[in-house]
Amino acid sequence: MSSKQVIVYTDGSSRGNPGPGGYGVILIWGTVRKELSQGYRRTTNNRMELMAVIAALEAMKKDNLQLLVHSDSSYVVKAIEEGWLKNWIRTNFSGGKKNRDLWMRFHQLSQKHQVNMKWVKGHADNPYNNRCDELATAAADGGNLLVDEGYESEQ
Known part of the structure; x- marks a missing residue:
């Protein structure tokens, strides 16, 4: 592992879809781990x-990092790795593509780094993915819930 590479595990959860939701993230840089x-x-x-x-x-506190992001979301991984997002941006999200606000936020942030996505099977034998699931569901079930303004403004 390069000293500049950050290993990232992510997961999201929604109770009811739509409903209360949350995310969980684990960042690993060398021996440092943050949730x-x-x-x-x-x-x-x-x-x-x-x-x-x-x-x-x-x-990320520095720019120009290499991030290997693990996600069990085919939607997120394929949109980034298979070029769906580039096409959505090129066509201004025509055809009713959802989550434009978040995709544009991701796109802007991703320009500062080298981001590679890796799909992992959810709810399986990956302890980091399982921990992210625990973090996401606990956040969705917890107090101090924020307003997802991008979602709620569309409703």
Whole structure:
């Protein structure tokens, strides 16, 4: 592992989809490990999956880092790795593509780093992914829920 590479695990959760939701993140840089989580009062699973990646990027204190982001969301991984996002931006999210606010926020943050996505099977044998799931569901079920303004303003 490069000294500049940050290993990231992410997960999102929504109770009811839409409903209360949350995300969980684990950041690993060498021997340093940090966990992040936050809950929202009304949101969707896809938004929380993407919000987890955004929270990881926002937590970076330096630019030009290599991030290997693990996610069990095919939606997030394929949008980034298979170029869906580039096409959505090029076509101004035509055809009713959802979560434009979060995708643009991700896109802006991702320009500061080299971000590679890796899909992992959810609810399986990966202890980091399982821990992110615990963080996300605890955040969704907890107090101090924030307003997902991007979601709620569309409703």
